[in-house]
Amino acid sequence: MTPFGFATATRIAFGPGVAAQALAAAPTMGARAFVVTGATPARAAWLVEGLADSGVAALAHACAGEPTVADAEAAVAAARGFGADLVIGVGGGAALDLAKAVAGLAQARDPLDHLEVVGRGLPLAGEPLPLIAVPTTAGTGAEVTANAVLGAPEHGRKVSLRDARLLPKLALVDPDLLIGLPRAVALASGLDAVVQVIEPYLSRMANPLTDALCRDAIPRGFAALPRLLAGEGGSAGARARADMAFTSLCGGLALANAKLGAVHGLAGVIGGRTTLAHGAICGRLAGPVLAATEAALPADHPIAPRCREVRGWIAATLGGDPAQGWETLAAFADAEGLPRIDIAGAEADVAKAAALSSSMKGAPVPLERAALEAALVACRP
The missing domain is CATH 1.20.1090.10 (Dehydroquinate synthase-like - alpha domain)
Incomplete structure (x- = not known):
């Protein structure tokens, strides 16, 4: 058998209702959570409100569509301004990609240092912020991947920010979150x-x-x-x-x-x-x-x-x-x-x-x- 390796999120929980585990896990990872949601932040209101009840300050940031490098830069600036020490992504693949980008670039000076194809593709300079990923669609599997896909419109490409440390600390795959999916x-x-x-x-x-x-x-x-x-x-x-x-x-x-x-x-x-x-x-x-x-x-x-x-x-x-x-x-x-x-x-x-x-x-x-x-x-x- 050919030798191989296998890497994934630190912990995965799967099943109806497991999304609620984010409320108990968040206080063990940070005190100020930057919550990246999909285009409809109301779908994540349960999380933002629940974090407040758990003693974790939360700032919601909507990902309106598939994120670009500029979107990532804006989100990183917002997370820094909030003093985030934890990132939670709750949404489809786009929201999870943006959440991973924020976690990874929180200490970066220039995203292009770390982007593939259009940048230098360097490893991240510092340790990413801890990340909890909660997918609300069944598609990308972004909750257990080590890259964030970002659009680079000026290059006509989508490119990846890739680093093994982008793997979430906790991935919560809750099929009930697919209810009402368009x-x-x-x-x-x-x-x-x-x-x-x-x-x-x-x-x-x-x-x-x-x-x-x-x-x-x-x-x-x-x-x-x-x-x-x-x-x-x-x-x-x-x-x-x-x-x-x-x-x-x-x-x-x-x-x-x-x-x-x-x-x-x-x-x-x-x-x-x-x-x-x-x-x-x-x-x-x-x-x-x-x-x-x-x-x-x-x-x-x-x-x-x-x-x-x-x-x-x-x-x-x-x-x-x-x-x-x-x-x-x-x-x-x-x-x-x-x-x-x-x-x-x-x-x-x-x-x-x-x-x-x-x-x-x-x-x-x-x-x-x-x-x-x-x-x-x-x-x-």
């Missing part, structure tokens, strides 16, 4: 969640531990997503929420330790050029890019049987012929109303820029630029 968000984030267990499973850096997580989570996520979108109630709805939340958690664990692939490599570039949500981009790219990935594999490549296995899981849960699994995935995205990607004929530029992405390092084989361009064309409106 359908479009559930679709985009849910597709992102399944892609983030597929790509690590097909990664050249996969290991036995990430394989175990992905083998369970891929069929689980595909089976749960249509049920979540249908808005099932009662125990069936609770199971769908739990299965999607678990799939997302497994995706974060897997990608942090086995990397991703061409879907996310392209998504990072496209995200810097459009206003589409990251999950929607990944969900739209998944079918054609994974088909191109499998087509590029030699018949005897060790990842080839895994591609067939994933196509079988798609057929078993979404229907169709296993041989047409990638096409079935693309058709599912269409049928559920996922937006298409309009990058105004910039496919060649996007494919070229994506080659620099960290995610591409996980691809089982390098993809020819022509294959990436063809996959992008298939995503046009």
Whole structure:
């Protein structure tokens, strides 16, 4: 067996109601909490009010959309002005990314010193502030990853602030927080969640531990997503929420330790050029890019049987012929109303820029630029 390592949050708690553990944990980590919320801060009012009752001063800071470097700089300034000694992120992947950026950059002089691709990519100069992560969507798995994704509009890219110390001290994955999730968000984030267990499973850096997580989570996520979108109630709805939340958690664990692939490599570039949500981009790219990935594999490549296995899981849960699994995935995205990607004929530029992405390092084989361009064309409106 090839040696491997595995890193994750200091502690993970999963299950209905576990979000409340933040109120007991916060006073053990700090006295002044900078709380990064999603675009609707009211969804985190229970936390801000509860912290006050626990003796922890709290300042809420809304993350209106997918964060940029400028957003991170503004949030860091606010956290410093408040004297924060603890950061809590409660929201979707964007809010958690901003929370991680604030925790990591609290002692930094210039974010560009630490950003990949557009900066120097240096390790953080000081110890990050302790971080509690509470996801309210099932998608990115950001509660257990060691990077914060930030938009750099002037470069037309999304880039990462990456450091092992960005892993949260506590990750609280509460499926009940998915109740009331808008359908479009559930679709985009849910597709992102399944892609983030597929790509690590097909990664050249996969290991036995990430394989175990992905083998369970891929069929689980595909089976749960249509049920979540249908808005099932009662125990069936609770199971769908739990299965999607678990799939997302497994995706974060897997990608942090086995990397991703061409879907996310392209998504990072496209995200810097459009206003589409990251999950929607990944969900739209998944079918054609994974088909191109499998087509590029030699018949005897060790990842080839895994591609067939994933196509079988798609057929078993979404229907169709296993041989047409990638096409079935693309058709599912269409049928559920996922937006298409309009990058105004910039496919060649996007494919070229994506080659620099960290995610591409996980691809089982390098993809020819022509294959990436063809996959992008298939995503046009």
